[in-house]
Amino acid sequence: MVDTPAPHTSPDRPEPEDRAPGRRRRDAAATRQAILDAAVTAFTRYGYDGVGVRDIAQRAGVTAMLINRYFGSKEGLFAEAADAAFAPRSVITGTGAELAGETARTLAARTAPEAEELGPFLLMLRSAANPAAAKIMREAIGRHPGRHLTEELPGAGAGARAELILAVQAGVWLMRSILGTTALAEEDPAELARRIESLFQVLVTPETDAPPAGGRGVE
């Protein structure tokens, strides 16, 4: 908090984009985005209840109160952060016949012990304890990967199968990245990817060989 004999009085700055590193120009949109980025990272690493708004604000180079100014509340910030985390189509890779294999390999790679990557499933798992956060994430999932995946899957019951694919992914992230259970950590990556692909394959398939005359309409 030792304040500012800093490059504060630089008189003319024709490029507002690159200031002194970390010191942002007064730009509401950029500041908002910086807060949002910091929030996604922090929520992913520590979960909704695991970070305070002060932490996030500091990472964004602002004060805690600015978060409430821009996002209304911590919960409002989390809602936008969750949406931003799930919006990119990164958890479902590949389409059509390649979806199961591609997604499985991506999952295995991203949850490998050495690759400490962030991702929406970590945000989800580490924030699941909070009911308000859970509701927000349910909606974000429904809006983004749930819908995307449902459209991608053929046949009846696509919604439930899509959510099961997400469930498998969440479970693998949990066991492998968060808990770090031993057997999954030591498993051969290629074999693990094949195994997960088999699971996805089951869920991509429209209908299991159920008891006959299952009355559920297959389109």
Next chain:
Amino acid sequence: MVDTPAPHTSPDRPEPEDRAPGRRRRDAAATRQAILDAAVTAFTRYGYDGVGVRDIAQRAGVTAMLINRYFGSKEGLFAEAADAAFAPRSVITGTGAELAGETARTLAARTAPEAEELGPFLLMLRSAANPAAAKIMREAIGRHPGRHLTEELPGAGAGARAELILAVQAGVWLMRSILGTTALAEEDPAELARRIESLFQVLVTPETDAPPAGGRGVE
């Protein structure tokens, strides 16, 4: 906190087991157990960081400090609670050829929207954000359902396949009970159970090593 014109001076009580309801006799073991029970319930409902020791103590009818007396710290209490939650063989039901089907049906039933049951996976998911809790749970899982399931599975890579079964279970609990995603909530329970059984079937099978072409072993 209006205190006690309570039945406090009842002079002779030949049955120490049934006192006034809620008021326990001075019995270290019983009190310890009451705290542990309350802890399992509270941690399952709200997660490690979601409950305070005061809450747990109150549910057990004691003071917060007694928890530290008996369990050393909140973390120590959680370690015993997690162990107690995972020790009973409730998440893997059935053996041998019936394991996949039984476990799948149990899972589908326990995560149904109407059945608001508690269970170790809820404790796990809602406490996953805390690294100390995560480590404790990894060990508890390795000690109980992980080991149990690994012994139950035939063939090579049993450990990894066991942990994948647990991953699938955790994912289903997450999506269905904690998030409450819509498609899984509305899915026909029997169909859901069949679908999950197919997943478990893949993981019970010792070796897939088949390229994705149609090779799921449904009996």
Next chain:
DNA sequence: ACTCGATGTCTACAGTTGTAGACCTAGTTC
């Protein structure tokens, strides 16, 4: 009857939390 250890409670502390309201300041416009 009376002590004495086991069992349990009280008070307190040093932090941290989310956020409300008052305040300051930079950058632009007249």
Next chain:
DNA sequence: GAACTAGGTCTACAACTGTAGACATCGAGT
């Protein structure tokens, strides 16, 4: 160059956290 507003900060508060240490009390052994 002075005023005005958008952009940001400061101070404060009330509630809550885990736990340390001193204190109280029950109930049994003598």
